[in-house]
Amino acid sequence: MFYGKNDEKISRISNLCERFGFSFRNVSSEEANQTVGFLAGFNGFPGNNEKAENPPENECIVFSSVERETLDRFLTEMRNNELRVTLKAMITPHNQKWKLCDLITELEREHKTMHNL
Numbered sequence: 414m415f416y417g418k419n420d421e422k423i424s425r426i427s428n429l430c431e432r433f434g435f436s437f438r439n440v441s442s443e444e445a446n447q448t449v450g451f452l453a454g455f456n457g458f459p460g461n462n463e464k465a466e467n468p469p470e471n472e473c474i475v476f477s478s479v480e481r482e483t484l485d486r487f488l489t490e491m492r493n494n495e496l497r498v499t500l501k502a503m504i505t506p507h508n509q510k511w512k513l514c515d516l517i518t519e520l521e522r523e524h525k526t527m528h529n530l
Contacts, residue, residue, distance in 0.1 A: 414438040417472035442468035450509035469517040473500040
């Protein structure tokens with residue numbers, strides 16, 4: 414799934430996902446308070462009616478059930494096609510319960526720490 418507001422990038426990532434046989438879901442800022450599990454369509458994750466008061470500004474791409482080799486090829490294709498998305502995550506049993514906005518906040522924090530920003 415992809416969280417972002419750039420229509421051209423949304424289209425390009427969607428097309429790349431299609432080439433790899435991945436399903437694609439664009440997540441709107443209105444959905445940022447939904448759990449990652451709900452947004453991924455997992456059973457047992459009901460939606461909520463909470464609107465994100467301060468939706469994240471940064472783009473994020475979240476993968477689910479992708480083998481490492483396939484993910485590496487996908488990320489290489491993103492780089493080759495100049496599709497830059499700084500924040501990336503894989504859905505885990507732990508983060509599938511998080512709201513997307515909380516996952517993005519954590520990824521931002523980790524990115525700043527790793528790059529001494």
